[in-house]
Amino acid sequence: MKITITKNEKEFDETAAWRIIAQILNKSNAVIGLSTGQTTIGMHRIVSQIHAQYPFDVSRITLFNVDELTNLPGEYTGSCHTMILNQLSGPLGIPEENFIMPPTMSDDFEKECRLFEQRLAERGGAGLQILGIGANGHIGINQPGTPFESETWVSPMDPDFEARVRRETKVPDHIVLGGLTRGIKNIMHSRKLILVAKGAHKAEIIEKAILGPVTTDIPASVIQLHPDCEILLDAAAGERITGRY
């Protein structure tokens, strides 16, 4: 496991952005998994800015997101589809067929999960998966207790996360939300993982996930077992592990 602790948020955003750009420059048909949330907005913005200033070829890359909310309209501002479209795939001009996302609405999400994985597999599978981490250690939307062999599925939402999504998206209460997420097994099959976190509020869970035991109680701890994995943090998120690895 490689651990990179950057000086501050700015350096974190820039470093993360260059990891994504490097993947694209190294492999013109790179398949890259993204993550939504506050942590990744800055890095997406910088990738878009650098591309606008110094265009590099993105015509053959595939982008997807590790998870998507279910039962809200795809064009909802809080859907992962909309966020990635606005933050990255739109600014880069990625053609629709190269931006692979499961639908937010369906009568058969099991089938959609299989199709999503199938489409990624047809392109050679994820070469890089960026992962955020939830305060309870979730990756994608795999909450504590999710078996490590889980495959892409619709997970119940963590109540705090659900409250936040409802606050941010204003989805009415009577609509049951779910989280379609790549399973932990699928995530672990990505050839390279980069787990990103910034801010002091992530320091404690980073300590547990990176220096604690590998346990389903903290889904992110599983990445300790991945052969090509980087933990990329700003100083605040890394404050409890600095000098201890």
Ligand code: GLP
């Ligand atoms: C949500 C997303 C995750 C993301 C996490 C972190 O749970 N579904 O994929 O990793 O948020 O969010 P933030 O970066 O806002 O802390």
